[in-house]
Amino acid sequence: MPDYGVVSYGLKQLEETSDKPFFLAIGLVKPHMPFSVPKKWFDMFPLDSIELPPYREDDLDDVPPAGVRMAGPQGDHAKILESGRWKEAVQAYLATIAFCDAQVGRLLEGLEASPHRDNTIVCLWSDHGWSLGEKSHWRKFALWEEPTRTVFVWKVPGVTTPGGVCPRTVDYSSVYPTLCELTGQPLPEHLDGRSLLPLLKDPLVKWDQPSITTHGFQNHTVRTEGWRYIRYANGDEELYDTANDPLEYTNLASRTEHVTHKQELAKWLPTKGPSL
Template identity: 50%
Template sequence: MKRIVVILTVVLLGFAQAQAKPNVLFIAIDDLNDWIGALGGHPQARTPNLDRLTKRATLFTRAYCQAPACNPSRASLMSGILPSTSGVYLNSQPWRAAMPDAVTLPQHFMKHGYWAGGSGKIYHGRFPDPPSWNTYWPSPTKNKPNDPQPAKRPVNGIPKAAQFDWAPLDVPDEKMGDHQVADWVIGQLGLKHDKPFFLACGIYKPHLPWYVPQKYYDLFDAEKLTLPNVPNDDLDDIPAAGVKMARPQGDHAQVLKHAQWRKAVHGYLAATAFADAQVGRVLRALDKSGQADNTIVVLWTDHGWHLGEKKHWRKFTLWEESARTPLMFVVPKGLAKALPGGTRADVRLDQPVGLIDIYPTLLELCGLAANPANEGRSLVPLLADKNAKWDRPALTTHGRNNHGLRTSRWRYIRYADGSEELYDHKADSNEWRNLAGDSKHAKLKQRLANWLPNTNAPNARQRKR
């Protein structure tokens, strides 16, 4: 009889401990730069839900992607492996083929007793990863429903630019793919799960095209919108490799030719406001679910976005606009053994960190074993003490052997041909003056270069469309 009682006690204790594991709500937004109210990237941004979340969260003001393109950025974050190690640098490279043995973040949670489910864009759309999930909606190989589009495209008149387009839609929110993704996540939050959950919500907007319901365009007076300040000589002191990335003769020239700059900014702000609304719906559902006190929330974006800065559009550069991303954590008090006091509300941390640091951070917060393949670094010490020592720059890589480093003060870029850029953010937050040619910074450049990867893996195999 005593033996039975002991066995039952052990089983019940094990069950109670399993139930005590924190849930994780993992929210990703595509192509969102620092144009949110809390980061001040644009004075007219309308992101009330993200701003409310920052009031509850610890916000990293200098968070940077490991690659300024969807596929390599997400592959790095979800695997914990740098692009320079995997060889996944481009959107055209199947990341799982390059890293067949990688244990992704949700896989690691599944291995430790979690249910992992998701919807929307978590991995790059061309390369989903069914083994990462117990359940995925709409299906393991399709990350979101299709969005409605105007009958005639492009609306902006720029030729050969069917996706580089923007226009309001006369449709309700319910017709949009992101709204349906949020619906599914909200439904999961309303269920009783028999395991702790790792629940992923991938919001696609403000990825191009910026077709969103009219009411989000109506939030802004297009004629009064502030445009980025772009000096005419901004590329004059940049090496040829950087100018090649900027491609001023491409999108920017077309936007100017067709007088679309103000309309494009309008479209991006409207699409961002729409994305913000979907995040707000999910967060309200979490609060109503009764599970908020047992759920860690992390929100991130895969990279930034240029809207004319450096005469460039889209991502695909090593400058601040492409590399900087929103990143915030909410950890309720008493939930994580590694952070018993939880995250501090409405706190900003200015140390430079990478999206690759999310993986080891969540493992530590949830009390899971570390993954030795991780090349990131847990952010828990910073979450616990904003003055904790943190001496590592954030690394961004775009193409083989092209790297950017960000410290609290400096941005250093070195291209594969050895050419360089150096910016002092204390005096030049717009990165308008390249100091790399000034001999007085030679020792600084060498110190920064010591943080560049020793390995630059060959390009992984590409897949043609």
């Protein structure tokens, strides 16, 4: 498996000593499709033990046309239902995740056994979440909770607390400024992101910035601890009270009592694209 070899490379690098700082990027392909890993990982999740994700057939009824097009219910989901292999698809995803977890474990165990364990910053992240049929949608390519929620873990010796969990909403624009601040590097003026150092020190410290995700041209979502607001390029909207509706079943965007919520969240929408 290529990912096994990549981690083995990282472990070899961690055995070396140097009086200079180092940067080590270990990129795993899995759990990207295809979900092909050795059988032992599938055996960890017997098919009769698999539970399907929460699903409602009417979940797209209050989603605007732009959102329905993004969901693509007549694409992957229709094919999965026709094949009758929904549980097998979930099993394959879990098996692939378990394989990936094991590789991350190998790397972290190697770091703990290395001379760098007490002075190395670790940042573990995944590039996107994954839908397994929620809202009749599969893969990434959407702006709801499942495809946008990701793995994001930091370990900073002398700063973070083992086992700490942070409930604040953040996004990946924070990675670079955080690394700069932790390593004493100057911050470029053009950055939009904000350093996470205050949250690394205290996961419950006040944090007033939401996470922002974009998929496609001018399709954005703003996520706070209690709300998700989506605005598509054509102006279609979705609004979810995620504190009380974590599965995002009820789109509140058209309800007049939530106009203020939409206006407050809309202030965070990007107003310019990336510089190329």
